[in-house]
Amino acid sequence: MDERTAAVGDGKAAAAEEGAGRGGRVPGPATETFVAHRNLLFTVAYEMLGSAADAEDVLQETWLRWIEVDLAEVRDRRSYLVRMTTRQALNRLRTMSRRKESYVGSWLPEPLLTTPDVAEDVELAESVSMAMMLVMETLSPTERAVFVLREAFDVGFEEIAAAVDKSPAAVRQIAHRARRHVDARRPRAAVPPGGARAAVESFRRALETGDLQGLMDVLAPEAVLVADGGGIKQASPRPIVSADKVARLILGGIARRGITLTGTAAVVNGGPALVLRIDGEFDGVLSFRFEGDRIADLYYVRNPEKLTRVASATALSRH
Numbered sequence: 001m002d003e004r005t006a007a008v009g010d011g012k013a014a015a016a017e018e019g020a021g022r023g024g025r026v027p028g029p030a031t032e033t034f035v036a037h038r039n040l041l042f043t044v045a046y047e048m049l050g051s052a053a054d055a056e057d058v059l060q061e062t063w064l065r066w067i068e069v070d071l072a073e074v075r076d077r078r079s080y081l082v083r084m085t086t087r088q089a090l091n092r093l094r095t096m097s098r099r100k101e102s103y104v105g106s107w108l109p110e111p112l113l114t115t116p117d118v119a120e121d122v123e124l125a126e127s128v129s130m131a132m133m134l135v136m137e138t139l140s141p142t143e144r145a146v147f148v149l150r151e152a153f154d155v156g157f158e159e160i161a162a163a164v165d166k167s168p169a170a171v172r173q174i175a176h177r178a179r180r181h182v183d184a185r186r187p188r189a190a191v192p193p194g195g196a197r198a199a200v201e202s203f204r205r206a207l208e209t210g211d212l213q214g215l216m217d218v219l220a221p222e223a224v225l226v227a228d229g230g231g232i233k234q235a236s237p238r239p240i241v242s243a244d245k246v247a248r249l250i251l252g253g254i255a256r257r258g259i260t261l262t263g264t265a266a267v268v269n270g271g272p273a274l275v276l277r278i279d280g281e282f283d284g285v286l287s288f289r290f291e292g293d294r295i296a297d298l299y300y301v302r303n304p305e306k307l308t309r310v311a312s313a314t315a316l317s318r319h
């Protein structure tokens with residue numbers, strides 16, 4: 001693994017190779033700075049794109065441009081890297097919009113198994129939650145970039161303006177419009193972590209025992225199930241609405257197929273989730289949104305192309 005690859009894919013390896021370079025092409029300080037901010041840059045890209053795979057591609061593109069920069073001309077390296085990452089993510093976001101138009105069935109963000117500190121950071125956990133990521137899908141690419149940088153990372157208007165090629169005055173207007181749009185659709189305040197974990201545990205027990213009433217008791221009356229199979233795995237093409245329909249669909253499917261469905265508790269995108277297995281084989285990730293002490297929304301990702309980041313935790317950062 002050369003230093004260019006290491007800096008993007010493995011911060012520890014890059015740090016160990018600091019200063020080695022390839023024929024002196026890669027200066028030590030460039031690698032050191034990139035590694036120091038890699039988690040932040042990945043988080044920015046992921047929040048903008050909703051895809052870990054595309055976020056990694058954005059980091060690769062950012063790295064290749066970063067090593068060509070004259071660091072002596074850079075006043076604030078962190079801001080410069082965030083700006084570069086944002087520009088690359090904006091380009092990728094426009095490409096993704098075309099891909100989503102031909103996507104089979106419902107589209108959900110790529111789930112991330114996250115470290116405990118993400119759940120402890122309330123603002124970060126909300127910003128990467130499935131519910132919030134879906135709200136941000138309703139923004140235009142520029143609105144999403146401005147909203148993410150301003151609300152999640154507290155970036156100044158002038159810095160954002162440089163990243164999105166707008167004037168600071170225009171960015172203020174975009175930020176106001178995006179915030180108003182998101183606030184109108186923002187998920188309600190979540191139940192405390194202990195209550196959320198208890199609700200998920202009750203859901204898991206009812207799921208594994210086939211307890212229809214127990215399942216309905218933990219679901220909000222207008223609960224909504226959204227499943228993403230991407231045309232690769234079977235999934236309902238449209239959201240299923242109401243606790244009764246959701247519960248009967250899940251348990252009816254289990255009974256009809258004669259399978260054993262089990263769930264293991266996990267923290268995904270900063271919130272409680274279940275890793276589901278069918279007859280012992282990994283099948284997908286089920287995330288939740290809560291209202292009070294009940295589950296209001298269920299997000300089931302089955303598309304195997306989106307399940308590469310649930311085997312080990314991904315480090316995210318707002319700093």
